[in-house]
Amino acid sequence: MTTPTPKGTGILTAATGSAHARISGIGGYRPRRIVDNHEIATYMDTSDEWIRERTGIVTRHWAGEGESVLEMSQYAARPAMGMAGLSPEDIDLVIVATVSHLYQTPAIATLVATELGITDAAAFDISAACAGYCHGIAMAGDMIRGGSATNALVIGVERLMDVVDKTDRSTGFIFADGAGAAVVSQSDTPGIGPTIWGSDGAQWDVISQRNSWLEVAEDDSLPFPTIGMAGQTVFRWAVWGMAPVARRALEAAGITVDDLDAFIPHQANMRIVDAMIKQLRLPEGISVARDIADTGNTSAASVPLATERMLREGTAPRGGLALQLGFGAGLSYAAQVVVLP
Numbered sequence: 001m002t003t004p005t006p007k008g009t010g011i012l013t014a015a016t017g018s019a020h021a022r023i024s025g026i027g028g029y030r031p032r033r034i035v036d037n038h039e040i041a042t043y044m045d046t047s048d049e050w051i052r053e054r055t056g057i058v059t060r061h062w063a064g065e066g067e068s069v070l071e072m073s074q075y076a077a078r079p080a081m082g083m084a085g086l087s088p089e090d091i092d093l094v095i096v097a098t099v100s101h102l103y104q105t106p107a108i109a110t111l112v113a114t115e116l117g118i119t120d121a122a123a124f125d126i127s128a129a130c131a132g133y134c135h136g137i138a139m140a141g142d143m144i145r146g147g148s149a150t151n152a153l154v155i156g157v158e159r160l161m162d163v164v165d166k167t168d169r170s171t172g173f174i175f176a177d178g179a180g181a182a183v184v185s186q187s188d189t190p191g192i193g194p195t196i197w198g199s200d201g202a203q204w205d206v207i208s209q210r211n212s213w214l215e216v217a218e219d220d221s222l223p224f225p226t227i228g229m230a231g232q233t234v235f236r237w238a239v240w241g242m243a244p245v246a247r248r249a250l251e252a253a254g255i256t257v258d259d260l261d262a263f264i265p266h267q268a269n270m271r272i273v274d275a276m277i278k279q280l281r282l283p284e285g286i287s288v289a290r291d292i293a294d295t296g297n298t299s300a301a302s303v304p305l306a307t308e309r310m311l312r313e314g315t316a317p318r319g320g321l322a323l324q325l326g327f328g329a330g331l332s333y334a335a336q337v338v339v340l341p
Helices: 048-055 069-084 108-116 129-146 201-206 213-218 231-253 270-280 299-313
Strands: 020-029 033-036 059-062 093-097 122-126 151-159 177-187 196-199 207-209 227-229 262-265 321-328 332-339
Touching: 020 069, 020 129, 020 299, 020 332, 048 270, 059 177, 069 108, 069 151, 069 177, 093 108, 093 129, 108 122, 108 151, 122 129, 129 151, 129 177, 129 196, 129 299, 129 321, 129 332, 151 299, 177 299, 196 231, 201 207, 201 231, 231 270, 231 321, 231 332, 262 270, 262 299, 299 321
Parallel strands: 093 122, 093 151, 262 321
Antiparallel strands: 020 177, 033 059, 151 177, 196 332, 207 227, 321 332
């Protein structure tokens, strides 16, 4: 048998992209229904004081009619595109980070693009839970610099209360619903620093769906699959494992904590945020996202929602440097320094 030889000696043309990428717009959407801790106490044996002390959460938002994953994505995307000064025709990539779109296929990103009037764009979903948005920003930035896209729409959206047991004392009082979006565009100067990301699949069961869809299909006595969490394990991992990741992101970006204007970690728990501030030795004057107090833990929507609030309320400067960090189920994480739009 002879080995075939190549038919030609031509060299492929390499894709050429932008020198750099930046976040050019941010948008967010919080569902209309506001749920306080007193209502949570009607679902489980708890109290307003207990929840505030352990999480810092006072209220959260739960989605209702007209607030599906598809609809909330659009509500967050439109103001992000408006801030960026772009129309649907300018977007050629849509990435949606979510774990609560309950259809295996098609990707919700394709439907979001269509509803927004974005045509002929690459569109796909990613599943990295609470780290999903930061993963999406990394992918969009790399694709723009690599020449695969010019303007990308990155959305983090969750309707978590569809997959959370309201009576579960490990999750029912923490999680919430919402959507955040960013537009990533070409740039002449660096706007997104190198991403430090990774995973630890050995701890997959620390935050996970309790049983598979197949198990439920084969045994109708099983309950609808919901998310479970080992809270103390997650707390220790986040506090002691994520601070080094944040420091590596700062080093990769060539800056120190003194150069930061804002720290925007995943809004998992106020105690985790406070512990990270100490671990990183953040100096006074750096704004820190505390959106969890009245938004709850919205997983993939957490970081963009917190960013949108800080810019809207003026607690972080436009054009300032922000360290954003996502971490959660997988266990997965991603961090990068970005220039705020």
